[in-house]
Amino acid sequence: MEIIKPSTIAGVMELLPDEQKVLDEMKTTIEETFKDYGFSSIDTPVIEKNEVLFAKGGGETEKQIFEIASDSKDMSLRFDLTVPLARYVSEHFSELNFPFKRYQVGKVYRGERNQKGRYKEFYQADIDIIGHNELSIYNDALLARVIFEAFKKIDFPNVTFHINNRKLLNGFFKSLEIEDSTEVLRTIDKKDKIGLDKTKSLLNDIIGEEKSSKTIEFINADLSNSETLENLDGLANTDSYNKGLEELKTVYDYMVKFGVSDKNIKIDLSITRGLDYYTSTVYETFIDGYESIGSVCSGGRYENLASNFTKQKLPGVGMSIGLTRLFYQLKELGLIEDKKKSEVDIFILPMDSKFNFYAIDVLKRLKEEGKQADIYLEKGKFKKKLNYADKINANYVVIIGEDEVSKNEVSIKNMETGEQFNKSIDNLDFGN
Amino acid sequence: MEIIKPSTIAGVMELLPDEQKVLDEMKTTIEETFKDYGFSSIDTPVIEKNEVLFAKGGGETEKQIFEIASDSKDMSLRFDLTVPLARYVSEHFSELNFPFKRYQVGKVYRGERNQKGRYKEFYQADIDIIGHNELSIYNDALLARVIFEAFKKIDFPNVTFHINNRKLLNGFFKSLEIEDSTEVLRTIDKKDKIGLDKTKSLLNDIIGEEKSSKTIEFINADLSNSETLENLDGLANTDSYNKGLEELKTVYDYMVKFGVSDKNIKIDLSITRGLDYYTSTVYETFIDGYESIGSVCSGGRYENLASNFTKQKLPGVGMSIGLTRLFYQLKELGLIEDKKKSEVDIFILPMDSKFNFYAIDVLKRLKEEGKQADIYLEKGKFKKKLNYADKINANYVVIIGEDEVSKNEVSIKNMETGEQFNKSIDNLDFGN
Numbered sequence: 001m002e003i004i005k006p007s008t009i010a011g012v013m014e015l016l017p018d019e020q021k022v023l024d025e026m027k028t029t030i031e032e033t034f035k036d037y038g039f040s041s042i043d044t045p046v047i048e049k050n051e052v053l054f055a056k057g058g059g060e061t062e063k064q065i066f067e068i069a070s071d072s073k074d075m076s077l078r079f080d081l082t083v084p085l086a087r088y089v090s091e092h093f094s095e096l097n098f099p100f101k102r103y104q105v106g107k108v109y110r111g112e113r114n115q116k117g118r119y120k121e122f123y124q125a126d127i128d129i130i131g132h133n134e135l136s137i138y139n140d141a142l143l144a145r146v147i148f149e150a151f152k153k154i155d156f157p158n159v160t161f162h163i164n165n166r167k168l169l170n171g172f173f174k175s176l177e178i179e180d181s182t183e184v185l186r187t188i189d190k191k192d193k194i195g196l197d198k199t200k201s202l203l204n205d206i207i208g209e210e211k212s213s214k215t216i217e218f219i220n221a222d223l224s225n226s227e228t229l230e231n232l233d234g235l236a237n238t239d240s241y242n243k244g245l246e247e248l249k250t251v252y253d254y255m256v257k258f259g260v261s262d263k264n265i266k267i268d269l270s271i272t273r274g275l276d277y278y279t280s281t282v283y284e285t286f287i288d289g290y291e292s293i294g295s296v297c298s299g300g301r302y303e304n305l306a307s308n309f310t311k312q313k314l315p316g317v318g319m320s321i322g323l324t325r326l327f328y329q330l331k332e333l334g335l336i337e338d339k340k341k342s343e344v345d346i347f348i349l350p351m352d353s354k355f356n357f358y359a360i361d362v363l364k365r366l367k368e369e370g371k372q373a374d375i376y377l378e379k380g381k382f383k384k385k386l387n388y389a390d391k392i393n394a395n396y397v398v399i400i401g402e403d404e405v406s407k408n409e410v411s412i413k414n415m416e417t418g419e420q421f422n423k424s425i426d427n428l429d430f431g432n
Numbered sequence: 433m434e435i436i437k438p439s440t441i442a443g444v445m446e447l448l449p450d451e452q453k454v455l456d457e458m459k460t461t462i463e464e465t466f467k468d469y470g471f472s473s474i475d476t477p478v479i480e481k482n483e484v485l486f487a488k489g490g491g492e493t494e495k496q497i498f499e500i501a502s503d504s505k506d507m508s509l510r511f512d513l514t515v516p517l518a519r520y521v522s523e524h525f526s527e528l529n530f531p532f533k534r535y536q537v538g539k540v541y542r543g544e545r546n547q548k549g550r551y552k553e554f555y556q557a558d559i560d561i562i563g564h565n566e567l568s569i570y571n572d573a574l575l576a577r578v579i580f581e582a583f584k585k586i587d588f589p590n591v592t593f594h595i596n597n598r599k600l601l602n603g604f605f606k607s608l609e610i611e612d613s614t615e616v617l618r619t620i621d622k623k624d625k626i627g628l629d630k631t632k633s634l635l636n637d638i639i640g641e642e643k644s645s646k647t648i649e650f651i652n653a654d655l656s657n658s659e660t661l662e663n664l665d666g667l668a669n670t671d672s673y674n675k676g677l678e679e680l681k682t683v684y685d686y687m688v689k690f691g692v693s694d695k696n697i698k699i700d701l702s703i704t705r706g707l708d709y710y711t712s713t714v715y716e717t718f719i720d721g722y723e724s725i726g727s728v729c730s731g732g733r734y735e736n737l738a739s740n741f742t743k744q745k746l747p748g749v750g751m752s753i754g755l756t757r758l759f760y761q762l763k764e765l766g767l768i769e770d771k772k773k774s775e776v777d778i779f780i781l782p783m784d785s786k787f788n789f790y791a792i793d794v795l796k797r798l799k800e801e802g803k804q805a806d807i808y809l810e811k812g813k814f815k816k817k818l819n820y821a822d823k824i825n826a827n828y829v830v831i832i833g834e835d836e837v838s839k840n841e842v843s844i845k846n847m848e849t850g851e852q853f854n855k856s857i858d859n860l861d862f863g864n
Contacts, residue, residue, distance in 0.1 A: 003741065017528075021472070069498075
């Protein structure tokens, strides 16, 4: 028979079981945290209609899409979880309760060019709160609290939320009489990549030196949060600016109240998050000490989630963790290694198949106690069996041979300490 | 703006949050059960290379595939989790420990014609145990135990495993001097659909009346398991028959030993499970009283998992739950309704936004105790707020108004009984 080389397509993350376990646990913990705050799970299909995916117009995204081959060329794989959310909320509008709080952790697809750390298939973990007609600004702080707790629970208690407000930015630019701020925002967005000097010289070209200086001064002040807020007070005086400042203050105050402490927040006026979508709060989240890997959770508030699909006004706020990319980066930094845990707690090892029934009785007793336990049923030398138990990282091996059976006992080996002790099968506790 | 009608592609299952929760919980429970027996999770990409997917030759499956549109036409969506498993085990062979026990719960894709209960995207929950060179027959019984426990934990304790052995069948046909049993097996496989009489008349045409009678008698005996086994003893005498009978006996004995009791097993000689793949044990699983929905978990033992991808001999045994289809059928039977549970345990409801900070303190206290709790932050009349709490099925509503704040209390309403009582915020237990 012809042998075909077994390989995945390029640009996907496929893990061995010990690493998969770490990723699975991160995923589960994040989901549990979302659930604990009353977010509902939804699970939309991976394939969507093209008319849904491109309702907003394709643009850059369209080039990256995985389209399903068919005569009608009318469906593709989703490239994010936000378009499906908009479609879901519109389609099921009358059956949902608003504010609608949903989470979805799922794979999305983009035809990225092959390069390290870029994936064609990757998990996103999204939470959004969608209102009908209105949604209080307090939710923007609640969301940060939920994300803060999720990171804490996956062992990253030290993260910093960089927050800003798009109304504030727009109002500021208006006060400088910059009518079209699109190009300015786009330039600011690149600041971390291109550096401050380059940003400044680009801004000089667009809006002239004076406005450029004021803009740089505005976005780059390295002040405490309270100093920044004080500084912003009265700095401009347009409706948008004042409204934005009020919102930013409220979100900051509520975040602190919700237990995201001041040191985990940075009011950062250089955060812009893309150009069209967000209309108020925007956030990026950085792991302290690992800022170089970029934002690990981003999002913001939008005026209207689903104007392409419904006439209902659906304002919302959402954040998204790029889970696959985060995992890749943590792995690169060596932060996954010590999270790899044992595959099995208790491994039962009959020395000969004639002890199998006895061993199965032991397994059943352990299962009644809710233990994680596995049994070895293959033939082979004792050493080979013990070697396997070691390789799968069993915490305890329960050895069953002639001696043990004759005494109604088992012999328990603690694989970490090497200790070995006998226990009656009627009293299978694993302390010494 | 032009409004695009929001809709999914045809033939996918998309659930509202209350039903999604039931499906999610079934999925999690099944995964937890697999893990508890030492099965490792793997998560292979949804997109695979065509050369991998069709290594065995396409056949019927190829027509159902969702291919990714591209010039090279070289990738498609997986149509099951077995081919990806074969690819995974071959690709990562040297990094895995054998026996390799893996589970995977994931979506697979088939271009089914649109009809009720048939899905283009559906979850499969697979477990397999893969050996290197050999794998003891005892694993076939262990697998049934794991599946039995999974069904018990998702509240279907009454299932029956129909088991058979392909060697036994082949050996029996050989003893009747039926050289090519393919057509005979295919006919038997249809028995439940076409009825016994039609099966018999079809068999008459293929192998003549005498052999047909013997075959029908063989597959259709309605006996107890011990009677069947007794009956089979010496009924034929070919190597394959004897080997198959020995295996079947062992699997039955071990299943009973593993705690799948005799009443949950039916040795059913009419079970054949497809034609090429399985070489020994085959199983189908039925929910007692709902046999008409068909097998809810099927599988069997195979000689060699991955002969297309590696020269290593990898015998294995596996079972698969068609989760989406199962859920659909349970829903149709009305068995999902009472499983729908509350979305949120405790819902905190400040009567005015001036009590928000007080309410957030209450939330933080409840979170410290690990409670599932959510907070309402919108403006609006009290009635509207309470109505929302009712709609999202909160168990308790914590009401915070002028009175409560002045006394450092909260008012707790049990939404099921309607009872309402006050508690100090320092003592937030939810009993009366």
